[in-house]
Amino acid sequence: xxxxxxxxxxxxxxxxxxxxxxxxxxxxxxxxxxxxxxxxxxxxxxxxxxxxxxxxxxxxxxxxxxxxxxxxxxxxxxxxxxxxxxxxxxxxxxxxxxxxxxxxxxxxxxxxxxxxxxxxxxxxxxxxxxxxxxxxxxxxxxxxxxxxxxxxxxxxxxxxxxxxxxxxxxxxxxxxxxxxxxxxxxxxxxxxxxxxxxxxxxxxxxxxxxxxxxxxxxxxxxxxxxxxxxxxxxxxxxxxxxxxxxxxxxxxxxxxxxxxxxxxxxxxxxxxxxxxxx
Amino acid sequence: xxxxxxxxxxxxxxxxxxxxxxxxxxxxxxxxxxxxxxxxxxxxxxxxxxxxxxxxxxxxxxxxxxxxxxxxxxxxxxxxxxxxxxxxxxxxxxxxxxxxxxxxxxxxxxxxxxxxxxxxxxxxxxxxxxxxxxxxxxxxxxxxxxxxxxxxxxxxxxxxxxxxxxxxxxxxxxxxxxxxxxxxxxxxxxxxxxxxxxxxxxxxxxxxxxxxxxxxxxxxxxxxxxxxxxxxxxxxxxxxxxxxxxxxxxxxxxxxxxxxxxxxxxxxxxxxxxxxxxxxxxxxxxxxxxxxxxxxxxxxxxxxxxxxxxxxxxxxxxxxxxxxxxxxxxxxxxxxxxxxxxxxxxxxxxxxxx
Numbered sequence: 001x002x003x004x005x006x007x008x009x010x011x012x013x014x015x016x017x018x019x020x021x022x023x024x025x026x027x028x029x030x031x032x033x034x035x036x037x038x039x040x041x042x043x044x045x046x047x048x049x050x051x052x053x054x055x056x057x058x059x060x061x062x063x064x065x066x067x068x069x070x071x072x073x074x075x076x077x078x079x080x081x082x083x084x085x086x087x088x089x090x091x092x093x094x095x096x097x098x099x100x101x102x103x104x105x106x107x108x109x110x111x112x113x114x115x116x117x118x119x120x121x122x123x124x125x126x127x128x129x130x131x132x133x134x135x136x137x138x139x140x141x142x143x144x145x146x147x148x149x150x151x152x153x154x155x156x157x158x159x160x161x162x163x164x165x166x167x168x169x170x171x172x173x174x175x176x177x178x179x180x181x182x183x184x185x186x187x188x189x190x191x192x193x194x195x196x197x198x199x200x201x202x203x204x205x206x207x208x209x210x211x212x213x214x215x216x217x218x219x220x221x222x223x224x225x226x227x228x229x230x231x232x233x234x235x236x237x238x239x240x241x242x243x244x245x246x247x248x249x250x251x252x253x254x255x256x257x258x259x260x261x262x263x264x265x266x267x268x269x270x271x272x273x274x275x276x277x278x
Numbered sequence: 279x280x281x282x283x284x285x286x287x288x289x290x291x292x293x294x295x296x297x298x299x300x301x302x303x304x305x306x307x308x309x310x311x312x313x314x315x316x317x318x319x320x321x322x323x324x325x326x327x328x329x330x331x332x333x334x335x336x337x338x339x340x341x342x343x344x345x346x347x348x349x350x351x352x353x354x355x356x357x358x359x360x361x362x363x364x365x366x367x368x369x370x371x372x373x374x375x376x377x378x379x380x381x382x383x384x385x386x387x388x389x390x391x392x393x394x395x396x397x398x399x400x401x402x403x404x405x406x407x408x409x410x411x412x413x414x415x416x417x418x419x420x421x422x423x424x425x426x427x428x429x430x431x432x433x434x435x436x437x438x439x440x441x442x443x444x445x446x447x448x449x450x451x452x453x454x455x456x457x458x459x460x461x462x463x464x465x466x467x468x469x470x471x472x473x474x475x476x477x478x479x480x481x482x483x484x485x486x487x488x489x490x491x492x493x494x495x496x497x498x499x500x501x502x503x504x505x506x507x508x509x510x511x512x513x514x515x516x517x518x519x520x521x522x523x524x525x526x527x528x529x530x531x532x533x534x535x536x537x538x539x540x541x542x543x544x545x546x547x548x549x550x551x552x553x554x555x556x557x558x559x560x561x562x563x564x565x566x567x568x569x570x571x572x573x574x575x576x577x578x579x580x581x582x583x584x585x586x587x588x589x590x591x592x593x594x595x596x597x598x599x600x601x602x603x604x605x606x607x608x609x610x611x612x613x614x615x616x617x618x619x620x621x622x623x624x625x626x627x628x629x630x631x632x
Contacts, residue, residue, distance in 0.1 A: 177365035179352040180330055181379035181430060191378070195369045 041247035061244035065252075071228060076252060079229040082144060082219075083212040083256070086151040090159040090208045091201065093152075098163025099193070102170075109164075116160050119153055124217050127153075132221035142226030150218035155208035162207065166200020167193065206260045213256055281464055282343040282433040283308040284329070289338035291321075291328060298324050300490045302338070306483075309464045311457065313477035316487035317513065322470045325487070326436050329468065330359045342433055358427035359436040362443065364419045366411045372398075372422055373407035379430045397425040400459070417448045424456070428463070435460070437469040441476065453480055474514055478502060486510055508532060508608040516602065517579050526551050530603025530611050537568070539600035540580035547595040553578060557590045 041047070044054035045061075065072045101109050119127065131150060132141060140146035170193050178188040194201075216231040224232060230253045237245035284306040291299040299321045306312050314322040327333040329340055331352035340348045347355045366375050376397060377390040385393075391407075398404055401421040406414075414422065420440060427435060440456070441449045457480050460467050471477050477484050478498040486494040486501060494506035505511040508519065516534040526533060527549055535551070546552035555573030560582075562568075567585050571578045571594055580594050603611040 171363065171365065173361045173363050173365040174367055176330075176332055176352070177359070177361055177367075177426075178378070179332075180355075180357070180359045181426065182353050182356075182382045183378075184351075184353050187382065192367055196367075 038247045038250055041243045042251055044244060062248060065245055065248045072230075072233065072249065072252065075228050075230045075233040075249075078144075078227060079213050079231075079253075080256065082147050082151060082227075082229060083209045085144070085148045086155050086212040087205045087208045089148060089152050090155040091163075091205055093156060094159030094163040094204060095201065097160050099167045099189070101160070101164040102167035103172075113161065113164065116157055120157055124154075128218045128221045131218070135222055141222055142224075144227065147219055147223040147227055147229075150222045151212040151215050153218070154211055154215070158207040158211060159204045162200055162204035163197070166197040166204070169200065170196045202263070206263060209260055210257055213253065281308045281466055284434055284466060284468070285339075285341040286325075286329075287339040287341070289325075289328065289340065290336050291324060291333055292336045297490050298333075299328065299335075302492055304485060304492060304495065306466060306468060308466055310482045311460050311467045311469070311480060312483045312485060313481035314468065314470045314485050314487060315474060315477040316472065316493075318472055320487040321490040322472075322487050323438060326359070326438055326468065326470045329355075329434070330357050330436055331355050356430075356432050357434045357436055358430060358432035359438065360420075360423045360427050360440045362439045364423040364443075366419055366423055366426070368410075368412050370411065371407065372403075372409050372411060372414070375411060375422060375426050376407075376429055379426065383430070393429055397429050400428075401425045416444050417452060420444065420452065424459075428465070433466065435465050435467045437467065439470055439472070442471070442473070449476075456480070486513070488513075504602065504610060504613070506610055508534070508604050511602060511604070511610075519604075520551075520553070520573075520576055520578065522603065526601075527598040528601045528603040528611075531606040532604040532608070534602040534604060535596045535600050537579035537581055540578060540594050540596050542569075542580065542582050542586065542592050543595040544593070546593055547597070549598050551596040551598070551601055553594045555592060555594060557586050557588050557592060560586050560588065 040054060042061075043057050043059070045056035045058040047054035047056075101112060104112070128150065131153075135141045135146050135149075140149065174192055174196070175188050178192045179185070183191065213229075214231065215229075216235065219227065219229050219232055220235070223229070228236075230249055234246050234249040234253070237243075237249060284304075286302050286304040289299060289302040290297065302325065314325060316322045324333050328335055331347070331350060335348055338348070339346050342356070347357075367378070370378065373391070373394045376394040380390045380393060394407060395404075398406055401424065403418060403421055403425075406418070406422070411419065411422065420443075424440070437456075441452055444452065453476060469477075469480065478501070481498055484494075484496060484498055484501045485492055486496075486506070488509065493510050494501060496504070502514060505514050505516065511534045512519070515536055517537050518540065519532050519534045522528070522530045522533045528551070533551060543552075553571075553573040553576075555571040555578060557569055558572050558577065559570035560567050562585070563581075567582045569580045569582055569586060569592075571580055571592060573594070578594055586592065603613075605611050
C-alpha cells in the first residue's frame, strides 16, 4: 500500500518522467505522422470526406502508377540517371578543389569555403528562374545536361565541403613519406591520399546523390516539360488531386534514399565529418 | 647504393623575410652518424627537411657524393627519412608499407616480398608482414618506419626525432639498437634531436645549432667538455657560470663547470677553483645531495654524498680539468692553465685580446 507521502513524492517526480516522454512522442509524431499518412494514401482505394480512414484498401493505384504509359518507371530512371551524373560531375570538380582547399593556408581557405556556401544563402527560386533564362538562351533547357548542371549547384557545396574535410584529415607527413621514398606527386595522390580520403568522398557522393534525387525547383524550371523526374511526377500528381499516385511516387523515392542511408552508416565516420571547415 | 658523404654549402632558407637557416656549411662523412642537436626552433628539423627536399633553400647547395640534389624534387633525392610521427600508411599492412617503395622502383613481387621478410628479420619483427599498422605498438611502428626507409638501400638516412614519441625505457633500448644497426649497415645517418643525452650517446659527430646557425661541430666528448660558448655550455648542462677571479686556475671572464664536478672540501685545493660560501639549500636527488651554496652574490650548485646542514660555511673546490673558461665575448677560451695558480699571475695578452 502506498502511503500518502510516497504518493505525493511520485506525483512530484511525475513531470520529470512525463516531459521527456511527451517530447519523444511529439518528435515521433512529427516524423512518422506524415509518413503514416503517406502509407495510408498509397494503399487507399477509396477515401472521401468525411471518412476518418480510407473506406477501401487495395493495389489498384500501384497498377496504374506502374503502367508503361504512366511514366513512373521513366521518371525513376531519369531521376537515378540524373543523380548519378550529378554525383560524377560534382566529384570530378570537388576532388581537385577539395584537395587544393585542404592544403591551403587557413584564412584563405575559410573565405573560399564561405564563398561556396553563398548560392545556398540566397533564396533558390530567383536563382533558378535566372538560370532557366540563361539556359534557354544556350539551348540547355529541357536537356539532361542542363538538369545535371542545375543539380550540381547545391551538390557542389556538399561535395567540396566534405571532400575538403576528408583531404584535410590525411596527415601531410604520410604524403611526404611517399614522396621521400620515391613516389611522384600523382602517384602519392593515387596511392596514399586518395585511399585515405575515400570514406569521406563516398559520404560526399551520397549527400550529392540524395540531394539530386530530391531536387524539385531547379528541375521544374530547367527540365520540364521534356524531363520528368520522380519529384516532378509527384508534384503533378498532387496538383491534380491524385494523392494515391503522389503517395506511391513518394514511397518509390524512398528506395534510393534509404538504400544510400544504409551505405552512409558504413562509410561515414564521425571523425571525417568533424573536420569540415577546419 | 653504397655509402656516400653529404655536404651542405652556404645553405640558407628564408621564409617570409625571416631567416630560418643562415649560410650553413657542413661536411658529413660517409658512413658516419651525425646528430643535429639544439633547442626547439633552432632550425634543425628545417635543415633535415631541406636535405629531404621539403624545404626549398633560397641559396646554397646540397651534395650527396659528387652530385648536387638541391634542385631535385623529394622523390628523386634518394634520401630516406623516418618521420617523427612515423607516417606509416594506415590503409596498408606492414608488408604493404615496406614494399611500396620497392613497387615504385619496379621490383618484381617475389623479390619485394623476400626483401620485406629480410628487413623484418633485421628489425626483429619476423612474421609481422600481414599485420595492420594500426595494431602495432609505438616501438614496433618506429621499427617498421625505419625498415621502410632502409629497404630501398638509400645512401643517406634521415631521422627526425625518431625516439621522442616513445617511453623512456623503450627509447634507451632503441637508442643502442639504432646505433648498432647503423654501424652494421654503415649508412650515412643524420638524426635530429633535442635530447643531448641521446645525441651524446649515439653520434660520431654532433652539430650544435642555435637560431638557424651552426654553433659547433664536434665529437660528443669534445662537445661535452669544450662547448663553443656560454649558451652552448648552458644547453649541455654546464650549470655553474661564475665570474673569474685572479686566483682561479683558468684566466677567463666567466668560468663554467658542472655541479657534478664541484666538491666540498675542508681546505682550498691547490690548482683548483675554490669558493667559500654558505649552504642555502640541500635536497636529496637519489644517490647524493644537491646543494645550493651562496658565495658572495653568486649561487653555486654542487653535489655532496652526505647531507649538509643549512647555513654551514663550506669550501667548494673544482679541479682545473673540469673548468671551462669563457671570454668577455662569451666564447670558449683555448685550454690553458696558469703555470702557478698564484694571485700574481696575469692572463696572457693573447687571451685578453678575445
